Amino acid sequence: MSNITKAIQETAEETRNYLKSYFEKQKTHTKLFEAMEYGVFPGGKMIRSFLVKSSFKTLGIEEKLYLPVAAAVECIHSYSLIHDDLPAMDNDDFRRGKESTHKAFGEYTAILAGSSLLTLAFEILTDPKTDFTSDIKNNLIYSLATSSGHQGIAGGQFMDLSLKKQNITKESVIDMQNKKTGELMGFCTESAAIVSNQDNLREKFKNIGVKIGLIFQIADDFLDKYGDKDKIGKPVKQDDVKGKNTLINLLGDEEAKQQAQSFLNEIKQDLEKFLPKSEELISCAEYILNREK
């Protein structure tokens, strides 16, 4: 196993443990709560958590501080997956190698579990035990909220569903992917600038995450087109079946690959001056482009 794969796995384990202890404190044992746990655990690769951690490292922030931010991000990400899988949305029966939440718990429980994970993210960040100043908590929440709502994840999912059957341009696919994936990944990297109180770096770091989001999405499109469903944990060739607008459909394989490579080069350039502390964040971007699942 490569160093970066191992580092990502370790981070996922740390974030999972942090989330688990947070869940244990919630003192509730309803089916709704079980559905929330089902949707968030064990989680996928938790790439977003690693983006937070390696961005914190890049800016020299004390390591463990990344955990509440990563935990909040994983809650938001899991919320979006649970809702995306709903019959009224993408109607996907499988996710992360098991039944999607609405298949396992029913539709209304899945909707409520998703929304509860969304609010839990804000609860985690404002928890009195979460060790940031109130100013930092506020900045994190404002940025996370805008990244998650109609100008972020929800807006991207709306475009993904509603633009399906229209003539579509490269620009609107990029806009959709930026909202759907880029905004939250942008928050992951921006959070390091927020927590280290470097306002001047917020936009730069946000953009790095947004670009990583586009790389992630192009790699995802390739995996859907050419990948192995057993490795990925969900059916492949679904973009075609569902008539999804993808960058590789619009640009062709070669141009999409070149586009992703050029984003990666930009990211490397942006992070060069933070070397060697930015090494892991750069490796993560490379990993995201070249992953096989």
Place this chain on the structure above:
Amino acid sequence: MSNITKAIQETAEETRNYLKSYFEKQKTHTKLFEAMEYGVFPGGKMIRSFLVKSSFKTLGIEEKLYLPVAAAVECIHSYSLIHDDLPAMDNDDFRRGKESTHKAFGEYTAILAGSSLLTLAFEILTDPKTDFTSDIKNNLIYSLATSSGHQGIAGGQFMDLSLKKQNITKESVIDMQNKKTGELMGFCTESAAIVSNQDNLREKFKNIGVKIGLIFQIADDFLDKYGDKDKIGKPVKQDDVKGKNTLINLLGDEEAKQQAQSFLNEIKQDLEKFLPKSEELISCAEYILNREK
């Protein structure tokens, strides 16, 4: 028109204008955004906004400060109504005298509009232009998030849907109503203690709102059983049709009325020492019990 009805209407108008100007700043013109506006405007009576305003008055807080809190609460309330109406939940076609959001915009748009209103509430509270200290913003968000998630609104809705066909006790119906309605109304009244930095009053003020929530719910049950659908703006006798657990079904009309009256007496006692500044909050609780729509 009575003074209290007029005061409630004026507050609704103020909150609506505040929300409108916030929406206008969002610089987006998607169908998703239209669905958010459709779900939140013109809104109902906005009783929750009045609870915030009259609680602020009770604790002598500068009046206009209530607006961002009220606006956030109305976003959360509208989110919960949009999702509650979904086919997978209560399957209601009408709300506030017009088609419910999923009837007017389709199901996926309604789900995304609801979630976007949920995140917008947190965005409003952390907005740099919102005039509270970061400490206050944090306390507001922590309390609002817990009131909205699995221990609050979403948890109550889950109980409402899942307990339908089981043997049910008075205690679990009260628990369900407290989560579904009481927690958010409790936040409305508690917010005044948060904003005035009176931690010692938070629990007391939260409980006042929770009790108002129970009064609200009992009055709602009566309206559903005996009310006029044209006045209310939605079909009546739905609790029976849908096999909903209500307090009047469990207790009978007389005991439910007595219960509501005894909550009202408790509230009056709690607020006595804040007279005359607590007059409007008391009148609001009375109005909620005796309203005809």
